Amino acid sequence: MASPQMVMYEEEFAQVQAVTDRLVQDANARVVFVVDKNGQLISASGDTGDLDTTSLASLAAGNIAATGGIAQLLREQEFATQYHEGVRQNVHIQVVSSRVILVVIFDNRTSLGLVRLRVKRANEHLSRIFEMVMAKAQDPFRNSPFAEITDDDIDNLFND
Amino acid sequence: MSFINYLSREINCKIVYYGPGLCGKTTNLQYIYNRTNPDAKGKMISLATETERTLFFDFLPLEIGEIRGFKTRFHLYTVPGQVFYDASRKLILKGVDGVVFVADSQMLRAEANIESMDNLRTNLAEQGYNLDTVPYVVQYNKRDMPNISSVDELSRMLNPQRVPEFLAVATTGEGVFETLKSVAKLVLTELKRGAA
Numbered sequence: 001m002a003s004p005q006m007v008m009y010e011e012e013f014a015q016v017q018a019v020t021d022r023l024v025q026d027a028n029a030r031v032v033f034v035v036d037k038n039g040q041l042i043s044a045s046g047d048t049g050d051l052d053t054t055s056l057a058s059l060a061a062g063n064i065a066a067t068g069g070i071a072q073l074l075r076e077q078e079f080a081t082q083y084h085e086g087v088r089q090n091v092h093i094q095v096v097s098s099r100v101i102l103v104v105i106f107d108n109r110t111s112l113g114l115v116r117l118r119v120k121r122a123n124e125h126l127s128r129i130f131e132m133v134m135a136k137a138q139d140p141f142r143n144s145p146f147a148e149i150t151d152d153d154i155d156n157l158f159n160d
Numbered sequence: 161m162s163f164i165n166y167l168s169r170e171i172n173c174k175i176v177y178y179g180p181g182l183c184g185k186t187t188n189l190q191y192i193y194n195r196t197n198p199d200a201k202g203k204m205i206s207l208a209t210e211t212e213r214t215l216f217f218d219f220l221p222l223e224i225g226e227i228r229g230f231k232t233r234f235h236l237y238t239v240p241g242q243v244f245y246d247a248s249r250k251l252i253l254k255g256v257d258g259v260v261f262v263a264d265s266q267m268l269r270a271e272a273n274i275e276s277m278d279n280l281r282t283n284l285a286e287q288g289y290n291l292d293t294v295p296y297v298v299q300y301n302k303r304d305m306p307n308i309s310s311v312d313e314l315s316r317m318l319n320p321q322r323v324p325e326f327l328a329v330a331t332t333g334e335g336v337f338e339t340l341k342s343v344a345k346l347v348l349t350e351l352k353r354g355a356a
Contacts, residue, residue, distance in 0.1 A: 005354075006163045013167040038255030039219075039235065040163040040172045054202045058219045058235065062207070065251040066216070073247075146348075146355035149227055154348045157225045157232065158341050 005137055006036055012133050013043065019125045020045035023102075027118035028110035030089070034126065035060050035101045042100065060103050064095060083112065094119050097127045099134070161255040162351055164230075172233045173347050174255055175340075178280045179262035180272035181213070181241035184301040187330040188262060189220050189236055192340060195333065196222060214240040217252050224344065234344055241276065250283045258295035258347040259284075260339055262330075263318055265300045265308040273318055291321075295346035298325045299339045304332070 008016075020032045024046040033044040033053060039061035044053050067079045082093040092104040092115050102122060104115055163172040177185040186206065193204040202221035209215050218238040225232060239249040261280060263273045281291045300314050309317075311327065319325050324342045328335030 005161055005351075008163075008165045008167065010167045013165065036163055036255075038161055038163070038174060040174075042163075042165075052203055054221045055205050055219065058221075059205065062216060062219075062251075065254065066248070069247050069251055146351045149348070149352050149355075151349070151352075153227050154345055154352070157227060157348070158345060 006040070006133065007137050008042065008133065009136065012129055012136075015129045016043045016126065017045065019122050019129070020102075023104065023118055023122045026121075027104060027106065027115045029104045029106040029115065031103075031105040033057065033060075033103050034096075035103060037061055037064065037095075037099060037101060046105075056103070060093060060101055064093065064101050092116070092119060094123055096123050097130050099130055100126065102126060162257050162347075168231075169229055170231045170233060171227070171351075172235060173257040173344075173351070174235045174237065175258045175260065175343055175347065176252060176256045177236065177238040177260045177262055178249075178276065179241055179301075180264060180269060180276040181243070183241060183262045183264040183269070183273075183276075184328075184330040185238040185241060185262050186212075186214055186218050188260075188299075188301075188328075188336050188339070189218050189238055191330055191333045191336045192222065192236065193220055195337075200224070213242065214238055215245075216240065216248050227348070232348070234340075234347075236340075243275070246279065246283070249279070250286060253283055253287050253289075256284075256287075256289065256294070257351075258343045259291075259297075260343050261296070261298045261318070262301050262328075263298060263314060265302045265314060266305050267307050267309050270309060270317065273314075277318055295343060295350045296323050297339060297343045297346065298323060299328045299335060300325065301328045301330050301335075303327050303334070304329045 016034055020043050023032045031046040031048055034042040035057040036042055039058040041053050041057035071079050080095045084091040089107050094102045096102050106115055179185050200223045205219040207216035220236040222234045237252050239252045284291050298319050326335045326339045330336055
């Protein structure tokens with residue numbers, strides 16, 4: 001397999017969630033979410049009620065992938081930060097440790113300067129957490145839920 | 161690359177539909193979307209041009225049930241088939257768990273099929289995958305069209321490694337779910353094998 005599987009255990013998930021919860025408060029943001037670079041939503045905080053977070057995660061990852069492609073063509077390492085300005089809402093996107101994407105959606109209750117400042121601190125915390133996540137995923141002695149799954153379990157899933 | 165979340169007890173996997181332009185990749189996803197229970201699917205996203213040609217990707221999240229208490233979700237993606245969108249195709253293959261190659265059965269598209277499959281092999285290799293080992297199935301679409309190649313011929317041209325192959329008419333749904341089930345099963349079996 002090209003890249004190790006990402007497995008989130010409760011401990012690290014709680015830590016990521018704590019960082020995003022705090023970022024919503026500190027930056028006065030509407031929503032904060034963390035997405036794997038492959039488009040899988042990892043955690044979301046704030047006013048997510050009417051948001052299609054699954055689609056947003058996939059599109060944010062697509063966006064980062066596309067700008068990553070542009071960076072490669074320009075022989076830049078990466079465009080780690082992006083900002084999209086709308087009429088009522090804005091989106092700040094930050095790549096963390098070249099591995100996950102931190103997305104902040106905010107409105108005029110706050111400012112880009114404050115969001116940037118708070119994202120910088122959250123970025124440092126998340127980098128440390130995801131280093132641990134990846135170290136655990138590479139540990140060959142750790143159990144995967146797939147180890148317990150039988151062929152029958154898989155077949156049962158597809159019985160009409 | 162699958163993603164396992166122990167807290168929400170979810171397993172997410174990524175399947176990519178690949179193939180030449182206008183072979184019916186988006187139509188496969190549209191049929192799945194239209195025929196799936198609303199509780200089991202998210203919104204289908206299509207990043208397309210004004211003429212409905214895929215520009216970047218289509219995306220459809222699909223929940224297929226629970227395995228040992230883990231909700232199992234598949235994220236289905238298509239790539240843009242047109243030759244000049246190669247940079248986008250490479251990006252979409254990142255982190256893939258399973259591939260469906262949709263071939264256009266029409267004789268005139270034989271060359272386009274082969275070119276697209278070569279392109280799939282090259283682009284997968286660039287991401288560190290090997291088409292001979294990644295969970296992978298082939299679908300011969302547009303079986304309702306005139307002037308189509310025989311299954312034997314298509315099989316010889318496009319499926320020398322004898323992976324599961326399916327006949328389809330994506331516009332009516334024939335073969336669409338069979339293809340999806342087959343690749344989904346291969347992905348889960350591979351993840352199980354990797355964990356053993």
